[in-house]
Every structure is written in structure tokens, then in C-alpha cells.
Amino acid sequence: MKNVNMPGKATLVAAGLAAAVGLTASVAVAAETVVMAVPNFLTGAGAPAFGVPARNGAEVIIEAINKGSLPAPYDKSGKGLAGRQIEALYYDESGGGTKQVAEFRNKVQKQGVDLFVGFISSGTCAAITPVAEELKMLTIFPICGTPRIFEEINKTPKYVFRTMGHATADGVAEARYVMANMPDVKGYTGINQNYAWGQDSWRDFDLAMKQLMPDVPASDKAQWPKIFSGQYGTEISALMLSKEPLVHSSLWGGDLEAFIFQGSARGLFRKKKLLFSVADTSVYRLGKKAPAGAILGARGPYGIFAANVDTPLNNWFRKVYSDRYSTPPVGGSYQAAQGVLAAKHAYDKAAAANGGKFPSTDQVIAALEGSTFQGIAAKVHMNRSNGHQAATKHMIGVLEWDKEAGEPIMTKVTEFGPDCVMPPPGVNGTEWLKGGMKGAKC
Amino acid sequence: MQELIVILVDGLVFSSYLFMVAVGLTVIFGVMKILNVTHGSFYAFGAYMSATLIGIYYETDLPEFGGFVAIFLAAIIIGVVFGIVLERGLLRFLYHRDEHIIVLATFAMFLVLEDVLLMIWGTDPYFAYQPMALLESVDIAEMTFATYNLTLIALAVVVGLGLWLGLTQTKWGKLLLAVIFDREISQAMGINVTVVFLVTFVIGAIMGALGGAYIAPTISVSPGIGVEVIVLAFAVVVIGGMGSIPGAMIGALLVGISRAAAVHKFPEVELFVIYAIMAAVLALRPEGLFAPAQARKI
């Protein structure tokens, strides 16, 4: 190691800084556009199941908004957000919370983003929430599930919204469905990925079951495969040996598909009743291979559950999306699209209230808080957590294969109202579950 | 009793999976002393290629079992192409550098290939379940197993024995052992180390690709499968003793069986099994399974 002379070092440090500082110049906000950052998983295992469908769903809506070609009820509100064209920045959500926070700051402070509509993973949302509030950046989470966003991380949000129900609703809806349709089930076990989402899903379902069907035992050997492990032979044996007839699973994407291939090869689905909380991400892709007879959820009235909703908006969305991406829209597509619609609704409403002039962020926030707007296939009520957390109806059904149409369909579908599955305003989801879901209106 | 048998079978299947995932890595490390992170890419590309070929194959109405040919074909194509390109195009320029620099270079290469994969195949998953469906299932101890998974055991045994015999019984193998023993001396003895390295790397690449290609029918071939196997393969190879093929076999069995037992008995700890074993083996037998560099002649 040699002593190195100052100028060399100074210049280098300076260069580094200069390079960096100089780039602040690149902050260019075109006056007449709204810059909307749309982060989703574009790489890695999250991409096919959620990221890409979500990105595409958002893209379809954004382009229609810019063209002003959205059908009713958005057909009269003119082009763009409050008249301004959307400039969309699609980017990758991969790399973990830390990296996403860094990226979030870059997008805000360097690329002059006006609002974010995106983030799929609960982990990212949890990491982003405090920063979004700190940077006063309007941020709409269309998908991520963890209740902790507004229950722990920020109880009084101003800039952060979530436009779909959180994970608690899934567990409750699933449990209610089981109670209604399998009253004499002998017990239940589960197979969930060993990470936050899997753990939360199992906990909520388990808690709800303990309330609704207290004398139905849960297995103490629920399976916890490592996420993305892809090999489930041993777990499948264990499940087949277990005495519980019902298996709860929040597997998604590649893991789910691998589990289904390996399971059906061994007749698991003939032997056990499976309950998949997010399997809609794969049903179209799996086609015939999808396990008919399994109980399915889509975290709300999305994807395959919206297949038969006959409204101009939904029919248009399914058609445009299917034509363009040659596959029907899945849950993620609907949820992301719903997030963009929330922005559309809020900007236009705020502009109207503002005498037609383009609204300030605070006005947009005021417009969105507590409002109710039309999602692709269902009404969205922003009536939880001071009007920042949405509640929608929830749907659970049984998957079947429709020979005539040659496509998977949902049968025995049960609808649950928003107030039946979501905790009442101001109530912590887990406590609500433990307390017996008081105040639920079904 | 039944559970015991089931654990054993599950364990064997998973061990075979681990072995197939790890063997390519150990072959390359054994001869070239390179810890090859791109191994993960070989696995992923092998899986994608296999899924693609299988897909094409079952478009035709040729006899169904032919799908298996597609699997091995995929492994060979990927292995040969990537093996040659990487060894000639990258590694040979690095042989004189520190071993950890080479590891990092392969890590960088892995990052690059992850995106190349996306460019070629996109983000949508590929399915190739036909071969698994074709073989249907068998019952052992009143438990249904997928025959395809059981064939994995056979494959692992064949590959393991094949490599081991090839290494100890053939002229080529003896050359390799010479190179493993002392690179300089074997050069002096007129062994063409360059060729030995190239061939070894290609074989290792084929093995890595074969792992992916053969697993492909049981999984959804989608982005990110490569990164998952890297740490797995590292662990197995490290437990078994780096560069030793019997070692990799032992390591795979140790991990596979213990994991199966864990899943059946204490599912909660599944996540730790492999690393716990890895750390334990290293902690308890520093000079054993895991021999450090021998003392130099002084």
C-alpha cells in the first residue's frame, strides 16, 4: 500500500460528486404531463405471476386514459388525468426493500415523479410507506397484502393509499366459505411458502377458522417449504399422510405450478381438498392441468372471478387485454388497473372541485380519501384507515374445467360483502380475528 | 413403519435432486479449483432449453417416450455451447488470478446470463410436464409416488458411478487426476492442461444443464430458478468435500434424508436443515469431509 497523492484523490472524489450533483440537472418535469411511476416485478420469480400481468393491466388503462377511450363510467371525464397526459415510468420492483427505497428516492428527487401506482410485495410496500410519507409523495398500492401498512407502520397516512382489501380479508373469506360449504370438515392443514406472505396467510386463515369452527382441529404439521424451492415431493408425501382432509395454501406463481404438477402426478388432489388463496394467477396458464374441484380465491373480485361480470368497462378490459397479451387478465392485472383508475377518479374529481383547474396533490388526496369509485369489475370503497385503505367485496369458489368453452371457470361462487371480511374502520385485523370478528356485516 | 419408508424414498428422491444439481459444480471445482457461480445459469438454461424442445417435440406425433431424448439433447446443446464459450471466452483469461476473483467473475457472468435468459425466453413460464405425466405413478408402502421422480434416483446413480469410474478407470480420468494432483508437473509431463480444462468445464456444464433439463418436467420453468440452486449446490458440495464426487453423493444423501425427516417430523425447521448440517460438518470436521490445503513441504 502506497501513499497516494492528494490531487489524484481530490479530483476523483470531486469527480464522483460532480457526476452525482450534475445529474440533479436531469430533473426534468414536463409541465403538461403527470409523471406516474409504475413499479412491478419485471424480473425474477414474481414477474410472470404478478409483475408482468400487473404492468400490462396498468398499461392498458393508462393508454386508454391518455386516449380518453375508457368506457363508462369513465367515458365522460375526457383525456388524461384532469386533462393532463400520463407519462408512465415502468420499472422493476426486484432487489428487496432497501434497493426499492433507494430507487423510490431517485424517482422522486431525480426524475420528478408526480405519483406512484404500484408495488406488489408486502415487503416493498412496508419499506416504501415511511419514505413516501417523508417525501410527501402520493403513492397508491394496488396489490400488496400485509395489514401492517396502516395498522403498524403508519396509522395516520396522508400520502399512501391502498386500493384493494388487505390479507385479513382473504383469510376470513376463505374460513367463511369453508364453514358454509364444508360444515363437517374433520380438520385442516396447510402448505405455505416460508416467508412473510405465506406465514401471514396461514395465520389469518387459522385464526378465522378457530373463531368460526372452534372444534375443527388444525394440524401441527403445516408445511413450510422454502420459497422458490420448486421441489415438493416430500411435502406432498407428508400432506398425503396427514389425516386432515383440507389443505390451505397461499402458493403462487412457479411454486404453485410446480406443486400442482407434482401433486396431480401423485393424485394429491383426489385425496385432499385444496384451498388456494391466490391460485388465479396460474389457472389460465395451467388450463386443463389446473386442479378441478379445488377451492380458489383471487384476493377479491378479480381475474377469473370477474370473467362473467357483464359491464362495459369489464368487457372492454378483458377484450383489449386478451387481444393484446393473448391471455385473459388475471388478479394482478385487475388490481393494478384498479389502482390506476383510483388515480383517474381522484384527479378528475379534484379538478372538478377545483373549478376545472389542475389540482394540487393535496386536493387529489382529499378527493381520493374516503371516496368510492368503480374498479374494473367491482366498486371500491376507500373507507378504512381514514379513507386510505380500500374495502371491496370478496369472492371464493370452486374451480372447474368447462369442456364446451375449453377454459377454466369458477363454480359454487360465494360473494362476501366488504364489511363481512374486512375489519371495521380503526380495528386491527389480527385483534379483530382473535376477538371473534365483532361488527362483521354478512 | 410406513412413514419411515416414505421418508426414505422422499429422502432418496431429494438427495438425487441435490446430487444432480451439485455434481456439475463439484466436477469443475475438483479439476479446475474454480467455484463456478454460472453453474446456476447452466441449470436454468438447461431447464428452458429442455422445456422448449419437449414442447416442440410433443407438437409432433412422434412416439411419446421420445421426450426423454429431448431432455438429454437439451443438456448437451447447452453444456457444449456455454461450456466452450465461457471457458474459451472468459475463464482462460483469468486462470492466473486469485481464485476469489474468478468466483466473482462467474458471479458477474451469472448476472449477465440471468437477463440473457429473459431476452431469449421472456418472463412467461414454460411447462413440460408431458414426460412426467407419461410415466404416471407407482405405489410404495401405500403411498403414491411419481415414477418420474423415482427415475431421478436412477439417473443420479448412473451419473455418479459413470463420472466416478470415468475418473478412476479411464486414461482420460487418470490425466484429470494428474492435473488435479499437480498442474505444473502434469504440464511438464506433457499433458495438455488447456484441453483438459476445456473438456472438464464442458462436462461440468453439461452436468449442470442436465440437472435443469431433467427437473424441468416437474416444475414451472420460470425466471429465478437459477439463483435458487446455486446456494443449494454450494452447500452440498461443501458438505461432501469440495471437488469429490463421492463426497457430493454423501453430502446430498445426508442433506436429502435429514430434510425429508424434518419435513415429516418438524416442518418448521426445514429451512435450516441444509445450512445447519453445513455449519455442523465444517465446525466438527474441519480436516475431515472438508480438507483444507495440506501443509506445504518445507
Added chain:
Amino acid sequence: MTVVLEVRDLQKSFGAVVAAKDINVTVQEHEIIGIIGANGAGKTTFVNMVTGYLKPTSGQIEFAGRNIRGLPPRDITCLGISRSFQVPQVFASESVFDNLLMAYAVADQTGLGLLSPLHDDARAVRVDSHLRRYQIAEYRDATASTLPQGTRKLLDIAMASVRKPTILMLDEPTSGISVEEKFDLMDIIMEALRQDQTTVLFIEHDMEIVERYVSRVLAFYQGEIICDAPTAEALVDPGVREFVIGEEYHRTRTNNGAGADAKS
């Protein structure tokens, strides 16, 4: 005369192979002892055991009245037995000066002293005088790996002698050195060590060297000492003539250099 090193019934076996058995040696202060024997006779094994590189299977090693058997090399070194190596062990990519600087620093410092600067002027002066004593001052700033074999041997021995050890064991100091240079090399070494009155044991193949520098000889054969006597006696001992000198003498004459290179 006081006994500095006493070795009793030393045994070493690697599995079935017996590398050393029934080794009994007593070394007096200021002795210069030559260790001779064919390759694999157990000479280096003996040195390795005394200096702690190998743990004896059984037996006693007493140094200055203290049992040092099984101690690690660093402790034995600190107690006062140093060694050099057949293959010089130096810090190859460092300069000769830095090699010795490190040697002195390690010898000087313990505990918190280790956190004092490696390079200080007083130490530099001592390093330079040491370099002169071993007549390698001209290579002061050369990188160790570039040194000619003889010089590297000297550097190795110079580093070993930094602590002014009571006993210094040299493993084939002249191996790989051309016949012409051998005596100059040994003169330098012996002169330097005489100043510190160091007790020296060195392994040597060349009987002329042995005759010239050594007062007493230990002859090894198949792991045993077959002769321990004053040089003159030893060199005429029938056993030694048959098992050691015979081919050895011849060998050193003809192809010492090559033979040693293959070994190193």
C-alpha cells in the same frame, strides 16, 4: 559446558511408516553439529519435531530444562530454537528489507506493542546492520522472489537468526547451491552465527562441508541415529561409510545441484 537440548526416545510414525525411532541426542551449548543421512533417513523429520512442526508419536524433547514436546513452532521459536528451511520460507513479494523488518518487529513486540509502528528508524538501522552481517545489503530493496538461490537461502537464515536464538537448526543450507559458492555461503553463515555464539545443528549432504565446519556428527539411517560421534570418528565409522557416505559422497560430487532442485 551446559546441556541446552536433550531428546529422549523420540518416535514418529505416519500410519505404518516409521519416520523416526529411538532418537536420543544431547546437545551442549555452542556446539556445531552436522546431521547427515540419505534422503528419507529422518533428518528433516527430526528437525521438524524439535521445532514443533510435527508432533512426535512418543518421547521427550527438553530445551533448557523444559519439556517442549508438542508446543507449536511459534512458542518454541520464542523460547529460543529457530530454524531455516530447505526451501527458503520468505515473504516472496516483499523486499529483502521488509522481510527482515517484519522479522525484527515480530521479535521486538508483544501485546500492545504490536500496535506501535512497524517501521521506525532504530529498527531500520538494526535491519541494515543485519543485512550487512549476512552480506546481502546490496539486495536490500530487491523483491525476495527475484533473489538468486544462494541469497534467498541467506535471507531465510538471516530471518531465522533475528531473535538471536540459543539453537539454530539449518535444513540443508547448501542444497541447490553450486559447489563453488558453497564454502563462501557457509563462511558467511558460520561467521554471523559465531558472533552470537549460537548452537547450530545443520543438515548437510556434502561431506567436505561437514568436515570443515562441524565438530560432531549425527548420522541418520532409516529413522535411527546410527552414529553420534566427533566428526573425524564419524566419517570413518563403517556404518556411516556403508549407509550414508557411500552413495551420498558420490551424489554430492556429481549432481548435487540438480538433485536438490528436484527436492525443492
Added chain:
Amino acid sequence: MRYVDKTVVGLSIAFLVLFCADFFMAEWVRFIGLQSLARGAVALGLLVLWRTGLVSFGHALYFGFGAYAAAMLTLLDYHDAFLLVFAGTLAAGILAFLLGFLLRRYRAIFFALLNMAFSMILYGVIVKTEELGSTDGFSVLAPTFLGYAPKGEAVQTTLFIFTLVFTYIITVGVHLYMKTTLGGMSMAVRENEIRLEYLGYSAEKVIHVKYVFSGLVAGFGGAIMALAIGQVDPDSMANWTVSGEFVFITILSGIGNVGATYIGALVFELIRTYAFEFAPQVWQFILGGSLLAIIMFLPDGIWSLVSRLRRPEKVKSP
């Protein structure tokens, strides 16, 4: 010393420049700078190991341990940055001290991989701990500084100064330490352990000291990162890929100079940021590609550029 140590001077000037820059820097620049300081500190620890001839593929273990130690204190309602960072650093240091007894017996790739094994165990433990949010991790409230509780941008500004001061002290400390006997023994271990043993000192002891140090700075970096991001999660703090990034930065920086690690970290952040901005689909491609380029064409890291600037002959490679 007879002469003024140019590296110390250099570091001091860099320190002053950055100190002043803090007040006009764009927020995102400061944020990148903050991360570069944190990661650079970890790389500094790896640099010390590297000079000893060792590379660790598992220092995310100490990075993550420090980060979580600090973050968990905030759950107990301690928010003083000095306390949190000290705790994180110390916790990681203790862990390194304990594991050191095992790890100091290993060299080369085995050392690297054993480190990775331990880091993956920590990763598993965190993932398994739902109380700590499993893979989601949990968020860390803005810290206070000896009672001063800044708001908004001031948090980052203060934290930057805070970090800058400590990294400066650490870096100068390491530089001076490298000139001590113990520091110099890095060379001895790397070059020839046997000789070091026969000079009378234990190579394992030397390695253990360096290892504990590397653990301390990694813990420091982790704690800083936790405060800077306001969030801890296993995937970006304890996963093996994170360890890979640290080695990446070390190699990027080169062994030449302690200050280089921070420049390396900055370059790393910039590459990643711009790859992410301009090529969201292929950022890994660009990241990996640039690493390859460095390995092939700048074997001694970016620092060798500086060295070349001042003296044409190539600097000695590690």
C-alpha cells in the same frame, strides 16, 4: 513519522469537501452518498481481510446482524443514533469474535464459503421470525441525535454528517493501523504463514484480529444502512447476494488505498442506479457486465487509475 501521510491528508480533505457538500447536495445524491459510506465501510473490512489473503462471501452476516441489532433497539423505543450504531457495531463485533475461533482455521475458498454458510443461517433465522416481520422486515423510525430530533430532510442531512464523521475516524484509524506491526502482519500471513509462525507469532491470532475488525465495520455499515433506509429486511441485508455485492465493491475499489472503498461503493451505487433507470429490464446485465469489465481491464480496481495518473509504472498488484 518523518513525512506527512498523504492518505490521511487526502481523506481529511475529502471529509471536509463532503461535509460542506452535505448542505447543498440534492437529496438523492446525499442518499446515494450515505449508502456508499455504509457499504464502503463494509468493503473496508473486506479490504483488511483481503490484504491478509482472505475473502469472505458471507459478510452480509455482520451487515445484517448490525442492522437488525440497531433496528430491534428501536422496537424497544431507543432512538438515539449514537446508541443504535454503537450497539449494532458491537453486536456484530462480538459475533465475529465468537465465530472467529472457528473461521480462523480456514483459508481461501473454504473461508469464503464457511462465512456464507453462517450468513445463510442468520438469513434463515430472520425469515423464520414472524415477530420481526420475516421477509418483510420492519421499519425503523428516524433516529435522534443526543436529544436533537430532526424532521424531514434534516434527518438525512444530520445522519450524513454523523456517518461521515465516524467513517472518517474509522478509515483513518484503519490506515494508521495498517502501518503498525500487527497491521503489517497482514502481509506476513498472506505471503507465508509458516515463516510467520517461525518468527514467533500466530497467524491465526492475526487473522482473528482482522476478522473481528471486519465484523465491527460491517455491523457499523449495517446499522447506518438501517437508519438511512428506515427499514430492515433479510433479502437486502442478510442474503448471500448482498455479500456478493460487498466483494464486488472491494474488487471494484482495489487493494490500493483505504479511501478507495468508498469511491468503489459510490461507483457501484451509480452503476446500479443508472442501469435501473435506463434499462429496467436488463439492469443485472449491465451490473454484471461492468463488473466483468473491471475484472478484465482494471485488475487492480479503479484506484489503479489514480495510481497510474501519478506514476506511469503499474502499481504492485495484491
